[in-house]
Amino acid sequence: MNAPSPIIPHRDIVRDSAAHRAWLTDAVRRIEADFNRSADTHLIRVDLPRHPGITLYLKDESSHPTGSLKHRLARSLFLYALCNEWIGPDTCVIEASSGSTAVSEAYFARMLGLRFIAVVPATTAAPKLDAIRFEGGEIHTVDDPRTVYDVAQRLAAETGGHYIDQFTYAERATDWRGNNNIAESIFSQMAREERPIPDWVVCGAGTGGTSATIGRFIRYQRHDTRLLVADPVNSVFHRHYADHAVEELPEGCGSCIEGIGRPRVEPSFVPGVIDRMIAVDDAESIGAMRALSARLGRRVGGSTGTNLWACAKLVEEMATAGERGSIVTLLCDGGERYGCTYYDDAWLAERGIDWHRAAERVASLWR
Known part of the structure; x- marks a missing residue:
């Protein structure tokens, strides 16, 4: 019987060349330099005259170099x-x-x-x-x-x-503990407001990464803030949140709001860090988007309308309960990319989307 061959250890394994490491180092430097050249996005305060004890803030992500969150x-x-x-x-x-x-x-x-x-x-x-x-x-x-x-x-x-x-x-590529993630930025910018710890932060879910980052940061910093995720009606996320057995929607079921809502539960969606979800109809999203665009004097995108409709519901609930406080939501992107869709009345009419009543309801918040 032959004796087993001795195992020879590999004491020195070089996988990458010096040139590859140099390229990698420079690639990271370029991305970090781009970030260093960009100021943080603005936090826009929207006063609500009908509800003087409640203030709405918009984290304006449209000011990034590529125009979106x-x-x-x-x-x-x-x-x-x-x-x-x-x-x-x-x-x-x-x-x-x-x-x-x-x-x-x-x-x-x-x-x-x-x-x-x-x-x-x-x-x-x-x-x-x-x-x-x-x-x-x-x-x-x-x-x-x-x-x-x-x-x-x-x-x-x-x-x-x-x-x-x-x-x-x-959900894992972003450092949710800090390092200039969106949650850290929101709470830092809110620090000098009269109600610096918001009662609610409202966002949508496309991948689930933003809601995971915000929800984890809130818990890590031990804030009392609650996280609400606004989801299109024809999306699986709010259904999965209510019943974890629901993983996918039937074929042909989908929302016209780009960037949020999915037909299947994505791996980055973390329902455990979410305090509440609201399903928003496409007409409500478009109406809220149109109302906010008129208020700001510039166009915003459809997912911002979804967020704003959820904020309007929160404002009404807080006012009815006699509560005071602040709500922060995301202005996800500008509306320039939706001129042939959400801002085209013929396009909306063809799809049976009547947005006018929703726009009126949201606009009444700041009249």
């Missing part, structure tokens, strides 16, 4: 992928997106000299597609939004690239 997510996702060594100097980066995340990721890919392909539903607003192309990204459309995940994975395999996968990594 997703700029924060894209930055975090790229840093996470770089520091995990999933992205190198020749990597093709792939993403499944309804538009805004892809715009922001295309921005960072171009910054690093990388090819970027966005897999988007065919119904994505044309101005969003133009914005992706403007940032140097390529477009791959799919007719069935449910296939974006599989198509993105297939393209990554075919190109030898990396599927960055916002729906899986959104």
